[in-house]
Amino acid sequence: MTRSYNFCAGPAALPQEVLKKAQEELLDWNAKGLGSVMEMSHRGDEFVAIAEQAEADLRELMTIPAHYKVLFLQGGASMQFAAVPLNLSGKQNEVDYFHTGEWSKKAIAEAKRYAKVNIVASSEAENFSLVPAVSDWRLNPDAAYVHYTPNETIGGLEFHDIPDVGNKPLIADMSSNILSKPMDVSRFGLIYAGAQKNIGPAGLTVVIVDESLLGRALPICPAMLDYKIAADNASMYNTPPTFAWYLAGLVFQWLKAQGGLEAMAIKNQQKSDKLYAAIDYSGFYSNPIALKDRSRMNVPFVLSDAGLDKVFLQEAEQATLFNLKGHRSVGGMRASLYNAVPEAAVDALIDFMQDFEKRYG
Amino acid sequence: MTRSYNFCAGPAALPQEVLKKAQEELLDWNAKGLGSVMEMSHRGDEFVAIAEQAEADLRELMTIPAHYKVLFLQGGASMQFAAVPLNLSGKQNEVDYFHTGEWSKKAIAEAKRYAKVNIVASSEAENFSLVPAVSDWRLNPDAAYVHYTPNETIGGLEFHDIPDVGNKPLIADMSSNILSKPMDVSRFGLIYAGAQKNIGPAGLTVVIVDESLLGRALPICPAMLDYKIAADNASMYNTPPTFAWYLAGLVFQWLKAQGGLEAMAIKNQQKSDKLYAAIDYSGFYSNPIALKDRSRMNVPFVLSDAGLDKVFLQEAEQATLFNLKGHRSVGGMRASLYNAVPEAAVDALIDFMQDFEKRYG
Secondary structure, three states: OOOOEEOOOOOOOOOHHHHHHHHHOOOOOOOOOOOOHHHOOOOOHHHHHHHHHHHHHHHHHHOOOOOEEEEEEOOHHHHHHHHHHHHHOOOOOEEEEEEOOHHHHHHHHHHOOOOEEEEEEEOHHHOOOOOOOHHHOOOOOOOOOEEEOOEEOOOOEEOOOOOOOOOOOEEEEOOOOOOOOOOOHHHOOEEEEEOOOOOOOOOOEEEEEEHHHOOOOOOOOOHHHOHHHHHHOOOOOOOOOHHHHHHHHHHHHHHHHOOHHHHHHHHHHHHHHHHHHHHHHOOOEEOOOOHHHEOOOEEEEEEOOHHHHHHHHHHHHHOOEEOOEOOOOOOOEEEEOOOOOOHHHHHHHHHHHHHHHHHHO | OOOOEEOOOOOOOOOHHHHHHHHHOOOOOOOOOOOOHHHOOOOOHHHHHHHHHHHHHHHHHHOOOOOEEEEEEOOHHHHHHHHHHHHHOOOOOEEEEEEOOHHHHHHHHHHOOOOEEEEEEEOHHHOOOOOOOHHHOOOOOOOOOEEEOOEEOOOOEEOOOOOOOOOOOEEEEOOOOOOOOOOOHHHOOEEEEEOOOOOOOOOOEEEEEEHHHOOOOOOOOOHHHOHHHHHHOOOOOOOOOHHHHHHHHHHHHHHHHOOHHHHHHHHHHHHHHHHHHHHHHOOOEEOOOOHHHEOOOEEEEEEOOHHHHHHHHHHHHHOOEEOOEOOOOOOOEEEEOOOOOOHHHHHHHHHHHHHHHHHHO
């Protein structure tokens, strides 16, 4: 059977090689009769080795400095929306947030439970179609940290440069562009990412945190959200999501075999350049985001006649191009081009779009 | 290869039939080219059908009344230790807890962040070897709820009757005995359970809650821990742990095929009766728990000579009897006999123990 293509924004496509390896090992991980990884004690030698290897591979891929802790947690970015202020808003209780789309908005709403939020800059008036210009930023000198969303999964907006926020800890919700290109981790105080886009299956959340930020949690912070407790217990304060952690490790090994993040950056640029070119070249499809701020990971687009959306999606499915429907909050289409989506998928999508335009445009 | 036996307290053994089915479907769930369950949109028709079927099967297995919500969450019981008081301690802010072992203790410590905790009864002075007698209970008439741990996984202590706490909501950490026998759900305000024992893989937490208890969360409760938000969004306020949810559904189907919880109760009673009889009959092994309060799920035991522990564990592994080491906080041995551990595993363990006693006793 021909492999179909999955453009889902998350849970997203996983590398075929990773799924095949997981399938081979599903009943018996190492052929010694220990059973499935799912059945292993998280404190046993076998699983601890799997967990440590995954962390080592992630450190290597992202060149994570030694003074950062890497945590394997649960709850997705939405849980981090609370965990970040609960851990880091501190005594001053003032925090800075960029507002660049739906996910920033959710992070801001949750932070307001625990701290006074200053909006550094917002592109809401421009319908989140651009990254606010540096000249428009209003940083609060008393803020405990500055939070931003490097890639807005729904809007398709990406910061291509890391914001310079002086000596404040910069916190990033990197859920939808982590591992898509090299990033200088030393510029961040904390990075968090739900796994279900570029890391592995849903149900795992990776946090990379400068250890100087540990130990500042508010007394009302649940133990399970306290980064210091997680770090002191090597992410095993309680039972971690072992199978998801193992799968993330297989993805990290796959990424290393692909040439690491430099190689992924080139591929991701090629894939998204091609698709944006096809959209811009047509008179039928369009993308609303400023050219310089377009996401390499999530490409939303609309048809010139929204009445054709349903037919487009139906025919795309018939052509085994799946999950192209835009987020329910914005409509239209969206193609997510994470690491595991091959260039051939983009080529197939462009062919389909051009054919569709000929027939209906 | 002969199947080895896994007595792990959690993540625990899963039914072979479940693992085989998951293996078959791992690359392509329904042979239509949609890919793995892990790659599906959680809001797509296919995954929603999987999720709803799992809930329907759990409702059938446990005879859950219609006015209870069933939630599929993340974070394990330890996250619920915070979520319960954050949702339910209310204005009176006083809560009742039973203290019967290590897991009660952790639940109490976390509840103290958010509420005034009254200890209804404790068996700490008896080293948690018994369930406190009803005559010793001191319920607080002003408490918002009463919390207990029906089965202490580490100590091997089980409440065989549901405590009568009048008209107060009774909250139970059922992580290690859920689905092991029929339980009258209508007696509870809320039941929670980490999946990694009798439900499925680690990384999923099931909450069953009387809907009259929804909407009471404190303002400091993170959105991700608010039961009403989870219920209003059918456990998809954000991306749920889709693969773990799917696997739990396979386990529920397996349980139905086994004859449901009545059948499991008989099997679990037989398995634990056999093992306790072998322990009590020997002069070499012993279990410290009062006869009437012994757990059917977790059977801790010690050797008369603790110096032989290491040899016992080594030889057990050679006999492919895995994960018999007691919890690091108490030492000794522990055999966990969850639903997926067959009676043949108990027979093999007893044979090994008797042989070991002959050689070293």
